[in-house]
Amino acid sequence: MHTLLLLLLILFLAKVFGDVVERAGFPSILGEIAAGVSLGLFLIRPDNDALIFLSELGAIFLLFTAGYKEINLQELKVASKVAIVPTICDVVVAYSFGFLLGRAFGFGFMESLFIGVAFSPTSIGVSVRSLIDLDYLSKKVGSTMLASAILDDLIGIFMLSVVVSVAADHQMPSGMHLLAIAARILCFIAVMIILGRKVFPALFEYVHRMHVKESIFAFVIMTALFSAYLAEAFGLHAVIGAFIGGATLSSVPIAKIQEVQSKVDGISYGVFVPIFFAFTGLSINPGSIAGAGTLSFLVVVMALSGKLIGGFIGSKIIGFDSHDSLIFGVGVMPRAGVELVVISIGRSMGVIGDQVFSAIVLMVAVSVIVTPVFLKFAIRFKERSEMVRG
């Protein structure tokens, strides 16, 4: 199929399906993945070079926008105080479940590592909607969940940088190897911090005086591309660089002018990110899900129960009662963007196979569908218990 027509079809279906799903009360990502799956049913294969490249840009812009728009250093400080323990617990348990599941099914060390990392992050957007509907967001468990989500993503991205570096070297990591990876990550972060504090503010002071049109927007996009490229030069993956690049711009006032943010949103969520999610759907092999029913089922069950159990234990440790701990555990179950980026990278590196890729996309879809139901049940359960006691 002609590339332009293919792009047109993908964007059209992603937006239409996304809107239908959004109106039904679920995140548009489900519709965007479904758009890709439906194109796959018409025998369109994910082998178009332009589409592959645009999908990679989608992953880069997804994480760049997350860093650029959503990172607030002040909030991070507060979040790390209140939510570090439950976050570490849910990440560790979910990661262990994923890694052990991979090993139990006879996958290699690298593939199991990727499965573990794909199990680790959380995307609580769908939980937040339920908490708002049930007037539970302002309760302590709601705010802890919010704080946990941002830490979850940071830990997930850190883990991704490590496994990508390990996988890129095609060898079992030794102690020295891990130290070298940690040094590369720290060096990259140090360079980006220096750029963010010293270079970017001065650069944007100059940029806003330029006479050419859209100078600030263009330099924000250039920062995304530069930080993604620099990360690769440091032996890390481009998406990690994009996230950190976005975070370093988050404190540069000129780069964060509302109008520029809207344009960055437009190019990300209007074009590249839907292409990434639709491409993820297009890359699913429905036959491999059917052919690996037990694996797919266990991936869903273990990924959700890993977060539930880890979140429950972590919340108990910081003093939540059993009901609130259950609510927290359920609330951190959903997965979305970062998880799909992890498995897309794993697949493009040849580490993750069709079966695991498709099973994890299925897990993402199931997690955003069932979490609101489970969350309502957990909250009602708590309210009923309080009524009986009261």
Next chain:
Amino acid sequence: MVVDYAKVSVAEIMTRDVVTVTEDTTIDDILELFGRYHYHSYPVVTDAGELVGIISEDIVLEILLFKQIPASRQTHLSVVRSLGDDARGIMMPYPVTVSPDASLSETADLMLKHHVYRVSVVDCEKLVGILSKRDIVNEICKRRD
């Protein structure tokens, strides 16, 4: 007489008597300010007068109508803001600033090019004034008369 606005400094025309809030100002007090005055935004300053953020009408509207906003437009930060109970919790950090020495023409250019309606004027991190598009228009009209 033709006025060279590149030679007019921001300090000459900015509003110096700025209504500010501190980081601990409660949401109720901030809402009262929006009712009492007709300013579009309020700078948030520390006890030492250093500018740390800004609270605009957009933020207040977002908080007041949070439950009515379509879920697709609720970002992580807007959700966190909706839970804030003081200026520190809801303000937008890192507002756009200019120095008092900046020229009127270059500041107006910034405002026009990027649809910025007002900028905080900061000297050594301390807030010394606010400049809005209206201030610039008024000044230009005054000089034409």
